[in-house]
Amino acid sequence: MIETFAALAHGMAVAVQPVNLLYALIGVFLGTAVGVLPGIGPALTVALLLPVTYKLDPGGSLIMFAGIYYGGMYGGSTTAILINTPGESASMATALEGNKMAKAGRGGPALATSAIGSFVAGTIATIGLAFLAPWLVDVAVKFGPEDYFALMCVAFVTVSATFGDSPIRGLTSLFIGLTLGLVGIDKLTGQARLAFGIPELLDGVEVTTLAVGLFAVGEALYVASRRHHAEEKLEPVRGSLWMTKEDWKRSWKPWLRGTMFGFPIGALPAGGAEIPTFLSYSTEKRLTKHPEEFGKGAIEGVAGPEAANNASAAGTLVPLLTLGLPTSATAAMMLAGFQQYGLNPGPLLFAERPDLVWGLIASLFIANVMLLVLNLPLVGLWVRLLAIPQPWLYAGILVFATMGTIAAKPSVVELSMLAGFGVMGFLMRRFDFPIAPVVVGLILGPIAESQLRRALQISLGDPLTLVQSPMSATLLAIALIALVAPFVLKGLGRFKASED
């Protein structure tokens, strides 16, 4: 307890240095500006902005990331409310009620309850992160390689199979990611795998190239292919921006309940913010005193899911920072941000670079405050960004998307891979394959392989080592149950569909 306070205070001292405050401010601003663009979710926001932080020192850039992460989330909900195109599935619940509120001329209060709810949830969840992390680090230092491998199996299964619409399609995405993770030189033996004699492939597939290709290029192709279907409509923000007393009364309980759903589920390796947002939505629908408003713009239906979304975003940082385990596409991009500086999140990072880790955690608090102070007054600016005509918007997105790759590796091979991943992202959207498992597979696959091989080396090749450690045996059992359950209980994956 006391150590946590001391560490957090130390982190605050790092975070409030003027230059770091400036980084946080730039991060929040850029994150919101990019996240607000329709079709761009937080994962892509982080991926697109990675090259911007390329040349900064690790401390400053991680602080900027904290801002980009939270800013991207906030921008996403603004888009969901004002044009009903959620950038990611976690904003879907927000779009349900929020867009109806905007249509009824209550866009201001919808944006306000989402901003204040995000602040409340983000703050509580970041406190949770600060207190849970040291405890988990203590557990994690005792982990052997077999335990890590088992933990990653749990993450693989929950991210791809357990909670999606179709376990087969989710696992297919995961295995495509695992395949891409195999490309390049094997770290243990120096053998080249799947490189086909192309020197550029020896370094492996770049995470940012994959993410930007799948998310940005894929999305642009997909939207272009179905442009003839429907034009999205931007709802103007009419009337007061402020919440009435009644709005406050109806919002504060959903904020807290949403946080209670979001943080624990986000902290478990259970795959992102969809589950808690929909749980929160259905809970609010059940508990509300105004059931007649649901489906027509009930403020509870914005307040709860938004809080849940933000709380789970902070929750996913728990396994990411303490175990190096990304459980959502956004967390995977954050991990790529760490790896860009040769840093590997996990218990060791807490011990070796406490200034960095705690500075990041403290910056999350600061980013949260900045978002609250900045965003409501600046809502007019964000709305103007939303009004950029679609041709220029997507043309600009693609210019930025390719710029990241051109800056990192201006080679024909790398750019062709970007285009190839774009086509893959387009096809995956078209045929309804989830995208996050590909990114998680690419990032976690090589780590899982090296942990497994290390475990087997220590045991002199005896595979029973995987079930001899009680921790690893338990985790593998959980992974197995999570893998089989959706096939047995066919209805489990469908509860989302029944919510609307």
Next chain:
Amino acid sequence: MTTDSTPGDRPRTRGSRGIDRAGVVIALALAALAGVLVWDASRLPASMTYGMGPQAMPIVVAIGLALLAIGNLIDALRGNLPERESADPKPVLLILGGLALLIAIIGLGGGFILATSALFVATSAAFGRRAILADSVIALVLTTLIYLAFDKLLTLSLPAGPLERLL
């Protein structure tokens, strides 16, 4: 990259139990990918160390892909894939053409500004704009500003061509 089917299939009505041809192609592509993994792993020399060599993981992934190919095939044969709306292939090809142009210009040393401007104009046209000339001017101004901001301010090295050398 891994799947290789053409966009622009006809829309299917929900609940149709016919064979989904695109789904079959996806299954075949997954099976082919599994084959490539096995072939690649078979070229690696056997390891002498205890435990797993570098070829073990590709084999595991290949087995997974093969099983998933079967799963996808069953889904496709039963027509269990989620319904799709019709897709217009023209804008998709236009954007891909823009990307190809960008890659060619970068590869031939044409520089960042020309390359990304080509992509900008192609994408904008794909989204229905017909003012190619106006868009070209916008693209050149925008990408020049981006070049200046990132190359000079953030010292990110972007490839220089004839236009960049004038700056």
